Amino acid sequence: MSNTPESETDWREKLTEEEYRVLREQGTERPYSGGHVDRDEEGTYTCAGCGAVLFDAETKFDAHCGWPSFWDAADSEAVERRPDHSQGMERTEVVCANCGGHLGHVFEDGPEPTGERFCINSVSLDFEPDE
Numbered sequence: 001m002s003n004t005p006e007s008e009t010d011w012r013e014k015l016t017e018e019e020y021r022v023l024r025e026q027g028t029e030r031p032y033s034g035g036h037v038d039r040d041e042e043g044t045y046t047c048a049g050c051g052a053v054l055f056d057a058e059t060k061f062d063a064h065c066g067w068p069s070f071w072d073a074a075d076s077e078a079v080e081r082r083p084d085h086s087q088g089m090e091r092t093e094v095v096c097a098n099c100g101g102h103l104g105h106v107f108e109d110g111p112e113p114t115g116e117r118f119c120i121n122s123v124s125l126d127f128e129p130d131e
Helices: 008-014 017-023
Strands: 043-047 053-056 079-084 091-096 102-107 117-120 125-129
Touching: 008 017, 017 102, 053 117, 079 102
Parallel strands: none
Antiparallel strands: 043 053, 043 125, 079 091, 091 102, 102 117
8 A cells, every 4th residue: 555654764753652652563552541442333444554444343342351352354365463472472463464563463262253353452443434
């Protein structure tokens, strides 16, 4: 996408300090602090870094974990999964397939039909409501 910064300097200019910390440095926002945790409108969640479509509001559910949770990505190629061995845990990191921005993690304790829970930082997302 044309609005994807090319250097870390460009990323720092485009993103807020918190967006940079999460998207570029694999940070995590505090639980229940994000603006999308309780959002229940119809629409599309896009990457705050590059604008790529990541999740549809139809797949969002309340996992009572403090972060927006989705049972599926908008498209099988929208996100990339990477092994994460940080903090003494074995997890699967989820990043934007377009720009590589850190979104959160995916766990195997979600609802059907996928059984997955994409636990995503609100600051990694923008929201576009349906018209």
